[in-house]
Amino acid sequence: MRIDCVVNGEPRRADDVWAGESLLHVLRERLGLPGAKNACEQGECGSCTVYLDGKPVCACLVPAGQARGREVVTVEGLGDGDLHPVQRAFIAAGAVQCGFCTPGLIVAVHDLLARTPSPAEEEIREALAGNLCRCTGYEKILTAVRLAAGREHES
Amino acid sequence: MSPVLGAALDRVDGRAKVTGAARYSGELNLPNLAHAVLVGARVPSGRIIGIDCRQASVADGVLTVLTHLDLPRVAARPKLFPSLFGLTAHGQSFFPMQDDVVHYAGQPVAMVVADTVERAEHAATLVQVNYAETPSVTLLDQGRDQTYEPAKIFGGLLPGRNPTRGDPEAGLRDAAVRLDVTYRFAANHQNPIEPSTTTAVWDDLDRLTLHDATQGPTATQLSVAELLGLPPTMVRVVSHYVGGSFGAKALIWAHPTLAALAARRVGRPVRLVLSREQMFHSCGHREEQEQRIGLGADRDGRLGALRHDKTSLTSHYDDWAETSLEAPAVMYAAATYAGGYRLARGNTITPTFTRGPGAATGMFALESAMDELAYEIGVDPLELRLRNHTDVDPSTGNPWSSKGLRECYQRGAELFGWSGRDPRPGARRDGDWLVGTGMASAAYPVAAPMNPQRARARMYADGSAVVEAGISEFGTGALTAMTQVAADGLGLPFDRVRFVGGTTDLPNIAAAVGSAGSGATSSAVHLASTGLRDQLVGQAVADARSPLHNADPAGIVVRDGRMCLRDSPQTGETYVELLRRNHMPDVEALGVWQPTPPDGGGHGMFTFGAQFAEVAVDADLGLVRVRRLVGVFAPGRVLNRRTAHSQLMGGMLWGLGQALLEATRMDPHTGRWANASLADYLVPVNADVPDITIDTIEVPDSVVNPLGVKGVGEIGIVGTSAAIANAVHHATGRRIRHLPITVEDLL
Numbered sequence: 094m095r096i097d098c099v100v101n102g103e104p105r106r107a108d109d110v111w112a113g114e115s116l117l118h119v120l121r122e123r124l125g126l127p128g129a130k131n132a133c134e135q136g137e138c139g140s141c142t143v144y145l146d147g148k149p150v151c152a153c154l155v156p157a158g159q160a161r162g163r164e165v166v167t168v169e170g171l172g173d174g175d176l177h178p179v180q181r182a183f184i185a186a187g188a189v190q191c192g193f194c195t196p197g198l199i200v201a202v203h204d205l206l207a208r209t210p211s212p213a214e215e216e217i218r219e220a221l222a223g224n225l226c227r228c229t230g231y232e233k234i235l236t237a238v239r240l241a242a243g244r245e246h247e248s
Numbered sequence: 249m250s251p252v253l254g255a256a257l258d259r260v261d262g263r264a265k266v267t268g269a270a271r272y273s274g275e276l277n278l279p280n281l282a283h284a285v286l287v288g289a290r291v292p293s294g295r296i297i298g299i300d301c302r303q304a305s306v307a308d309g310v311l312t313v314l315t316h317l318d319l320p321r322v323a324a325r326p327k328l329f330p331s332l333f334g335l336t337a338h339g340q341s342f343f344p345m346q347d348d349v350v351h352y353a354g355q356p357v358a359m360v361v362a363d364t365v366e367r368a369e370h371a372a373t374l375v376q377v378n379y380a381e382t383p384s385v386t387l388l389d390q391g392r393d394q395t396y397e398p399a400k401i402f403g404g405l406l407p408g409r410n411p412t413r414g415d416p417e418a419g420l421r422d423a424a425v426r427l428d429v430t431y432r433f434a435a436n437h438q439n440p441i442e443p444s445t446t447t448a449v450w451d452d453l454d455r456l457t458l459h460d461a462t463q464g465p466t467a468t469q470l471s472v473a474e475l476l477g478l479p480p481t482m483v484r485v486v487s488h489y490v491g492g493s494f495g496a497k498a499l500i501w502a503h504p505t506l507a508a509l510a511a512r513r514v515g516r517p518v519r520l521v522l523s524r525e526q527m528f529h530s531c532g533h534r535e536e537q538e539q540r541i542g543l544g545a546d547r548d549g550r551l552g553a554l555r556h557d558k559t560s561l562t563s564h565y566d567d568w569a570e571t572s573l574e575a576p577a578v579m580y581a582a583a584t585y586a587g588g589y590r591l592a593r594g595n596t597i598t599p600t601f602t603r604g605p606g607a608a609t610g611m612f613a614l615e616s617a618m619d620e621l622a623y624e625i626g627v628d629p630l631e632l633r634l635r636n637h638t639d640v641d642p643s644t645g646n647p648w649s650s651k652g653l654r655e656c657y658q659r660g661a662e663l664f665g666w667s668g669r670d671p672r673p674g675a676r677r678d679g680d681w682l683v684g685t686g687m688a689s690a691a692y693p694v695a696a697p698m699n700p701q702r703a704r705a706r707m708y709a710d711g712s713a714v715v716e717a718g719i720s721e722f723g724t725g726a727l728t729a730m731t732q733v734a735a736d737g738l739g740l741p742f743d744r745v746r747f748v749g750g751t752t753d754l755p756n757i758a759a760a761v762g763s764a765g766s767g768a769t770s771s772a773v774h775l776a777s778t779g780l781r782d783q784l785v786g787q788a789v790a791d792a793r794s795p796l797h798n799a800d801p802a803g804i805v806v807r808d809g810r811m812c813l814r815d816s817p818q819t820g821e822t823y824v825e826l827l828r829r830n831h832m833p834d835v836e837a838l839g840v841w842q843p844t845p846p847d848g849g850g851h852g853m854f855t856f857g858a859q860f861a862e863v864a865v866d867a868d869l870g871l872v873r874v875r876r877l878v879g880v881f882a883p884g885r886v887l888n889r890r891t892a893h894s895q896l897m898g899g900m901l902w903g904l905g906q907a908l909l910e911a912t913r914m915d916p917h918t919g920r921w922a923n924a925s926l927a928d929y930l931v932p933v934n935a936d937v938p939d940i941t942i943d944t945i946e947v948p949d950s951v952v953n954p955l956g957v958k959g960v961g962e963i964g965i966v967g968t969s970a971a972i973a974n975a976v977h978h979a980t981g982r983r984i985r986h987l988p989i990t991v992e993d994l995l
Contacts, residue, residue, distance in 0.1 A: 109365055119364070127269020127275040130439045130992030133524050133926040140441055168268040180975070184262035187890040190898070191723025193441040193491030197415065199266055221934050224925065227441050227492050228723045230897035231934040 096244045098160045100124060101170025107157070116160050117141045117152035128168040132225075138227060139224030142197035143167045149204045151223075168196035171203055179203050183234075191230035198224045202238050211242050240244035250807075253955075254946075256890035258893040259728045260747070261489070263720055272488045273459040275443035280310055281447075281921025283365040284371045284520040286503070287358035288529065289350045289472035290307065291597035295382035296348040300376040303404040304360055307374055308369035309467070311514040314359045315375075319345040320509060328566050328598060329403040331499050334699035336474050337467040339499035339532055340598035340779050341565050341979035343475065350379065351564050352595045353386075353546035353920040354529030356502060357766055361510045361518060366387030384919045388536050389560045391592025395559055396410060398567035398591050410573055414561025414584035416542075419553025423544025427621055431541070431613045432986040434911035436534035438602050439931060440528040440722075442491020443527050446504040447519045448511040456483045456508055460488045463498045464759020465718050469752045471500035472508060480752075488750035490722035494902075495601030496531045497722065503530065512796040522658040528924035532600025533912060535560045539572060539613040544584075548634045549625050551580050556587040565600040566589055570599065572610030575691040575966070578852060579614060595919055602762060604900050606966035607692045612906075612987065615688035615970035620983065623671075629974065630666060633689055641852025649848050649951035650958075652882025653689070653856040661686070661723045663941050664860035673981035681864035683875075686974025690857035692882065694958050695762045696843035696888060703772035705780040706733065706836035709827040713738055714746045715777060718754040719769055724961060725891025726760065732887055733770045733955070737777025738934075747773070753793050755838065763855070763959030768843065771953040773886035776839025780866035783837050787812055788826050789902060795819050844952060851951045855958040857881035859900070860909060861971035862938075865979045870994030874904055874938040875973060882945040884958035889944075892960045899964020905932045908988050 096119065107123040117135045119141065120126045128142035129152050134150040143152045144166035145159075171177045179202050182188070189195050198221065205220040207210055212220065217238045226234060265271040285409040289296075323344045331337030344356040344628060355475040358375045360370035383786045398408035407872035420426055447459040456478070462468045465485040473483040480927050490497060490519045503520050511518035522530050537560035547983050556576055562568045573587040602608070622629040637654065638827065639648055661667060669685055670676065703717035715734035731747040738745065752758040755771050785804050788794040788811055796811060796819065805814045812820025827835065844853070865871070886892045909930040915922040921930050947958035969987055976994070984993045 094698050107413060111364075113366060121275070122365075127266070127271070130272075130442070131469070131521075132443065132491075135524075135927055136927060137926045168266075171265060176263070180263075180266040182728040183266050186257070187256075187260055187894050188264045189262050190725070190891075190894060192270055192443065192489060195265050196268045205494070209625060219936050225441065225933060226930060227439060227494065227931065228898045229894055230899075230901035230940065231932075231937045232897060232940055233894060235934065235937075 094158060096157055096161050098162060099164045101166055110157050112158065113151050114157045116155040116157050119157040120152060126167050126169050130193050132193060139201060140194050140197040142200040143195065144200065146228045149200055155191065168199050179205065182237040182248060184235035184242050186233050188229060188233040188237035194224060194226040198234060202241065206242055250736045252732050252742050254889060256731065257728060257732065257742060258889060259521050259725060261727050261893065262264055271390055272442060272489050272491055273447055273461045274489065274519055276447055276459055278449065278517045278878055280516045282363055282514050282518050283368045284359055284361045284507055284518050285368040286402055286526060286565045287360065287372050287375045288357045288368050289357050290524060291379045292351065292353040293385055294350050294379045294381040296350065296377060297380045298378035299358065301358065302823040304374040307367065307371040309363040310333050311361045311363065312369045313375065314513065315347045315357065316347055319886040321346060322475040324474050326475060326502045327605050331464045331467040332695055332697055332761050332764055334415050334758035336471045337464065337499050337759065338471055338489040339600055340563060341500045344502050352529065353595050354526065356506065359506055360479035361514050362756055386595050386914045386919045387916050388538065388559065388592060388862055390916065391561060391594050395590040395592045397544045397902035401567050401569045401589055401976055402571055406571060409588035410577055412586045414555045416555050416584040416586040419584035420542055420555065422475065423552050424547050424627055425545045427543040427617055427624065429541055429617055429985060430538055430618060431616060433536065434536045434905065434988060435536040435600050436910050437469055437528055437929060438494035438496035438911050439926065439929060440492030440494055440496050442498060443524060444503060444531055445505040445521045445524045446505040447517060449517040450511055454482065457486060457506065458504055459486045461497050461502050462720060463493050463722055465752045466756050467721055467759045468500050468504055472505050475505045476508060485752045485951060486750060487720040488721050494603040495605060498601045498759060499755060500533045508995040514737045524926060525924045528912065528921045529597055530596060532572060534602035534757050535562065537609060540607065541613050541619055545621060547625060549621060549627045549635050551582040551844040553584045554699040560588040561594045561596060562591045562955050564593050566598040567597045569986050571606035573606040574693055576610045576614035578641050578643050578693050578854060579689060580636035581642055591703035602898065604962045607962065607966045608906060611961050611966050612970045615967055616973055619686065619974040619977065628671065629687055630661060633657065638786060638984055647851050649851040649853045650884060651856055651946040656856060656858040656880040656882050658946060659943055660858040660860050660878050663943060664878040666860060673691060673978050678864060680866055680868065680977040682867050683862065684865050684975045684979025685862045686971045687858065688859045688967035688970035688974060690859055690963055691964045692763060692855045692966050693851035695764045697764065697768055698756035698843065700774040701757050701768045701841045701843060703776040703839045704755050704836060705776040705839065707740065707823060708832055708834045709824065709832060711822065711824040712744050713740055714748055715773055715829035716748045716754045717757045717772055717924065718752055718761055718771055719749040719757050721749065724760065724765065724766060724895060728891055729766060729887035730769055730773050733773045733779045738781050739776050740809050744809065760946045763962040764958050767957040768952045770887060770955050770957050771841035772839045774954050775841055776837055779839050780835065780837035781806055784823055784826060784835065788821065793829060794826060795821050848951050853952055855963045857963050857967065859967040861975045862974060863979055864974040864993055870991040872908055872976060872989065876939045877968065878941045879964060880943045880945060881963050882947050883960045884947065884949045884952060884956045884965060886944050886946055887957060892944065893942050895960040896964040897940055900940060900968050901932050901937065903968020904936065904972065906965065906987055907972040911988050
């Protein structure tokens with residue numbers, strides 16, 4: 094099948110997509126956007142988080158056909174020429190290690206702060222509950238969220 | 249040393265990772281790429297009596313299906329050997345698809361190659377394999393009556409029985425207080441977020457390039473070359489970014505070679521990505537094990553005897569046990585000691601390194617037993633450790649290269665608020681929660697490769713420098729820390745130096761394993777950088793046109809790329825002036841570090857630390873919540889405070905996982921792991937994270953390596969689980985002697 098959708102602001106097309114393909118596969122293998130990662134294959138780890146029509150989804154669980162005519166934003170599309178403040182905060186807080194969970198976390202935090210510019214501690218933890226990280230111990234990730242939210246004095 | 253060394257600088261790879269620009273081993277855009285998918289054995293033991301690939305072979309997009317009947321034979325039987333030592337580093341002495349024998353469930357029995365990964369995955373389900381199944385051993389209990397003491401473990405490098413000190417049986421018999429306790433440990437899997445991945449490409453000249461997720465590019469190169477019967481010159485490995493490892497990618501398993509064989513067969517580049525489920529039976533694990541500790545002490549708690557025995561499950565063909573006895577054997581001044589390994593053969597892949605290998609379990613056993621002893625004799629647990637503190641390595645009587653443990657205890661106790669602790673179990677309550685505190689010591693060996701470690705530094709005439717060594721970046725922060733080491737050695741600003749790793753084209757560095765990576769690489773980088781600096785200083789001194797002509801090189805310092813007299817800083821010139829005047833576009837030097845021998849030239853070499861934990865246990869539900877962790881470690885020199893503390897924090901959270909969550913459960917009826925997914929194998933999530941405080945005590949160490957770096961990758965996990973379990977006992981009065989501790993244990 095053919096899939097036309099808007100990815101990171103640009104109209105994109107993928108042809109001969111098999112009905113069983115995931116959105117994650119189309120992004121990574123057909124559209125040259127490997128930022129979202131394939132790690133658990135079951136929506137458990139959040140490494141593949143992207144926006145679909147403005148809502149964060151696990152791209153590994155979304156059949157590619159569902160993206161037809163819709164808008165997808167990946168980690169590659171968050172910066173506007175320069176780094177987005179969330180991306181800057183992840184670097185500054187030391188919230189990045191191996192980097193494999195990072196793109197999914199960046200999208201999840203981007204979404205959290207778009208909805209809740211100054212989230213409470215519990216809201217941060219809840220929003221990131223679906224993202225696994227094996228390197229950092231999470232604390233620096235929470236620091237990055239506070240930093241991006243302009244609450245670095247609390248970290 | 250300049251301030252750049254140790255500074256909490258931003259990661260040089262941060263930008264690539266937060267933008268999605270970093271390319272991992274399965275993310276290369278190669279024309280004509282094909283995909284390989286492995287088919288694993290469904291039974292744990294037996295023979296393949298029939299294998300039907302007809303349906304799979306004609307499925308859409310399938311290029312080939314390979315089985316033991318047609319996969320080329322490998323050129324050598326692999327030999328298990330730890331990658332730390334810089335040679336071939338196979339994870340096990342078995343290569344699959346060479347004959348019809350099944351040793352363990354999940355062992356590859358077929359490989360499908362197709363034009364897309366979906367088509368390969370689909371065709372893999374069409375391969376029909378019939379087995380003649382035989383009885384299997386997949387649990388330690390099933391093999392318990394057939395255990396044996398191995399002559400050697402650890403690739404033949406360590407004896408199956410540690411050297412005995414004195415007469416421990418007499419020591420135990422004569423002790424005023426005796427303890428004999430057994431601790432059990434579930435199997436653990438590393439579960440890095442990136443599954444193991446290899447992309448194999450053969451070029452027109454029959455040279456192989458492997459883009460491989462590995463802790464050691466050279467280890468992959470040498471190991472695959474050996475199996476394929478190729479000289480290492482024909483195998484190149486590229487590994488720039490690796491999505492975590494924790495031991496899963498420390499040794500070389502079958503999949504890189506299988507990817508290479510698949511690519512040769514189909515004449516196209518081939519990518520092979522292990523599925524998450526395959527990660528549980530393709531690259532080792534921390535083995536199911538139990539450890540028995542005997543302690544003999546006087547009434548004051550001074551140890552007279554330590555006996556430590558481990559029994560664990562290994563594969564049919566390798567004598568593997570993670571080295572759980574090494575750190576406990578030297579932790580305290582016990583006058584007598586005995587310890588040994590016993591193994592049971594089972595239907596499993598050979599177990600392997602998992603973060604804090606050996607020490608994470610061994611120190612749980614010892615530090616739990618020490619807590620039990622403290623309660624037995626009524627001494628504060630920290631005071632008991634101090635009474636048994638040793639200023640020499642008790643196994644040899646040699647001095648330590650450096651220690652810092654007393655400082656760790658003291659600082660940790662201050663940060664935690666240990667003093668004045670009410671020792672009574674179950675005495676502190678906070679609503680529904682029983683609250684308790686516990687502590688433990690941490691120790692991990694400082695190991696080094698055997699082969700010389702090399703790095704190359706090159707400076708250009710504009711005063712910028714590139715420093716290179718063949719390491720991979722798998723999350724540790726090595727690229728950043730090595731840039732700092734190079735900038736310090738060269739006397740250049742951080743942003744004038746670029747450190748490059750990630751391929752076997754670069755000077756050889758052993759795999760970064762066992763916390764040895766930062767020590768080995770920093771030594772080579774330091775020697776390359778200071779060597780190049782000295783070379784340039786020497787050139788200036790010899791140059792009649794230099795203001796430093798005929799100066800004493802020992803009196804010259806370099807700051808921000810300018811060489812000058814220490815006592816007269818206005819006299820000097822920049823590297824740029826020297827190089828331009830002499831029409832030199834660049835200049836380079838090789839740094840070679842011959843690692844410290846394992847005996848440290850008459851020193852005990854260990855990293856030490858102290859761990860403190862506060863837990864709350866729901867009195868009715870048995871739920872354990874860790875409220876606070878404090879870890880203080882003495883890892884020698886810290887190269888970057890931020891990345892080092894992140895490594896330590898990650899390690900401590902692994903300890904929390906080991907204590908309360910992580911277990912791979914074997915189903916003995918099928919012989920397969922019952923929870924081989926990230927949904928079923930529980931790892932800590934952010935909601936599990938307590939308030940964690942980390943500090944480091946930087947004790948100088950002139951023995952371990954030139955910069956005195958002991959490493960931070962492993963020590964963070966060591967002792968955490970014991971501190972938590974000891975806190976659980978303090979909270980509830982219940983002594984849980986197995987890991988993980990779950991709700992059922994505390995109901």
